Amino acid sequence: ASLARQHNDANVCSLPARFISREEGLKIAKTFLNTPYEGGRHQRRVEKISQLLK
Structure with a gap:
């Protein structure tokens, strides 16, 4: 949960x-919600995913 938030x-x-x-x-839910x-x-990967969703 924390890596999903931290990296993606x-x-x-x-x-x-x-x-x-x-x-x-x-x-798990608290960890997910409290992880920045x-x-x-990791920003480059997140931007690629955002472009695919458009």
Whole structure:
């Protein structure tokens, strides 16, 4: 969850409810929501993805 935010500026996090506990899900969600995007060397990839989505 943290790497998805840090490196890809992800805005969606999908969790497998059948395979993780509620506590694990909350921990992952909190990590995802509280992790900032780093930018820097990852920005080029994020821009490529943005161009593909247009």
